[in-house]
Amino acid sequence: MASTADQLAANLNFGALGKAAELKKRIWFTLGALIIYRLGTFIPIPGIDPIIMQEIFQQNTGGILGMFDMFAGGALGRMTIFALNILPYISASIIMQLMTAISPKFEQLKKEGEQGRKKINQYTRYGTVILAAVQGYGIAVGLESMNSSQGSAVIDPGAFFRITTVITLTSGTVFLMWLGEQVTARGVGNGISLIIFAGIVANLPSALVATLELGRTGALSAIFIVFLLIAMVALITFVVFVERAQRRIIVQYPKRQSGNKMFGGESSHIPLKINTSGVIPVIFASSLLLLPITLANFSAGGGPDWLATISALLGRGQPLYLLLYATGIAFFAFFYTSIVFNPSDTADNLKKNGGFVPGIRPGKNTADYLDHVLTRLTVIGAIYLVGVAVLPEILISRFGVPFYFGGTSLLIVVTVSMDTVAQIQSHLLAHQYEGLIKKSKLRGKGR
Numbered sequence: 001m002a003s004t005a006d007q008l009a010a011n012l013n014f015g016a017l018g019k020a021a022e023l024k025k026r027i028w029f030t031l032g033a034l035i036i037y038r039l040g041t042f043i044p045i046p047g048i049d050p051i052i053m054q055e056i057f058q059q060n061t062g063g064i065l066g067m068f069d070m071f072a073g074g075a076l077g078r079m080t081i082f083a084l085n086i087l088p089y090i091s092a093s094i095i096m097q098l099m100t101a102i103s104p105k106f107e108q109l110k111k112e113g114e115q116g117r118k119k120i121n122q123y124t125r126y127g128t129v130i131l132a133a134v135q136g137y138g139i140a141v142g143l144e145s146m147n148s149s150q151g152s153a154v155i156d157p158g159a160f161f162r163i164t165t166v167i168t169l170t171s172g173t174v175f176l177m178w179l180g181e182q183v184t185a186r187g188v189g190n191g192i193s194l195i196i197f198a199g200i201v202a203n204l205p206s207a208l209v210a211t212l213e214l215g216r217t218g219a220l221s222a223i224f225i226v227f228l229l230i231a232m233v234a235l236i237t238f239v240v241f242v243e244r245a246q247r248r249i250i251v252q253y254p255k256r257q258s259g260n261k262m263f264g265g266e267s268s269h270i271p272l273k274i275n276t277s278g279v280i281p282v283i284f285a286s287s288l289l290l291l292p293i294t295l296a297n298f299s300a301g302g303g304p305d306w307l308a309t310i311s312a313l314l315g316r317g318q319p320l321y322l323l324l325y326a327t328g329i330a331f332f333a334f335f336y337t338s339i340v341f342n343p344s345d346t347a348d349n350l351k352k353n354g355g356f357v358p359g360i361r362p363g364k365n366t367a368d369y370l371d372h373v374l375t376r377l378t379v380i381g382a383i384y385l386v387g388v389a390v391l392p393e394i395l396i397s398r399f400g401v402p403f404y405f406g407g408t409s410l411l412i413v414v415t416v417s418m419d420t421v422a423q424i425q426s427h428l429l430a431h432q433y434e435g436l437i438k439k440s441k442l443r444g445k446g447r
Helices: 002-040 050-058 064-071 087-102 104-111 114-144 159-186 191-217 222-244 280-290 294-298 305-313 319-340 343-352 364-399 407-446
Strands: 246-252 255-258 261-264 267-273
Touching: 002 159, 002 191, 002 407, 064 191, 064 280, 087 104, 087 114, 087 159, 087 280, 087 319, 104 114, 114 159, 159 191, 191 222, 191 407, 222 364, 222 407, 246 364, 267 364, 280 319, 280 364, 280 407, 319 364, 343 364, 364 407
Parallel strands: none
Antiparallel strands: 246 267, 255 261
16 A cells, blocks of 8 residues: 555656646746746837836826726836737727627637637737727827927827837737737746736836835825735735635436446536636726727827817726726626636536436526526626726725726736636646556556
């Protein structure tokens, strides 16, 4: 017995060591990609005066423009080649997912498997280029109208500057899209989420320093800062608890006899998370909310009156902004959950494999039961996401705390961290099993 235990331990070590080399490559590749991304957030767009640009941006960081800069990892405030970040790609992904739900043509593509998925990804890339070009042109026009006490933000405005800016910003977004796909395929975690995660985390230290500076100057009381830090820890704990919470649907498999042996009779479960959609609704809602007012913010003072009105109504902490934000999060929580989990398909698969939920008839009744449970869970998950993302926004808009301490940023950081760690653990576990299988095959050949 002891010998068997020692052999099993040796097999597990063999699998872990075999995995270690590959996992190191994946981790180093991911870190290298994120370093490249961070370096790009400091390369300015040609034709921009960085000093004047910084002065102008500091005067407009209190509104939704500051949130845009948070997602861009500070690249927007420095007006660098990655100023648009990955948000045009996210917006294009939203549009394509909506099309698969309302268009029979795209729905058919989705059902075609790998080939259909490739076509949808191709359309998403085309949409990304178009959206990035439109947003890039809006930014170029807005930059030409920006002035400070020291002069214009653009050194030499004109058609050449606009063309250069559009090409630079679009190329930066396309590069980040490609980089994110490479991280997903060859690294650890979801590349797109990790890019947003890296931008937020990189600016957390400076945000903490800025908050402490507000306390030193008397703008914030020491009691409030302590309360803020305690609230952050409590919020992180709450997010971890909810993200790990799940409802387990018991599934029973009947016994069947094959010859003299009896098979089956096992019970399993279907894990349904409270927040099936993860952090996607928050990112989607934020990107859609930022898309129509990009031009409004950059044209403030130089554009039509209705643009200035939109910018004012969608300011940080304004009722319309909070209403649209909460509505978008709730909508995408339900929409993305419906894409990730299909009760009818799950019920059909259970029926084909002989599985059933105790007390529920297989087929349509099982699908209805799963849909009922999933709907109730999604309602709770949507309320959770709205509360975590919106309630801190109200407090922060009133007290002027940096965006990076808001519920949105903390939710993204915690959720992406948990997903990445889970992927690392799954890689390790899979390769441990591979090590056991290889050892057993070698032992079988030796006999």
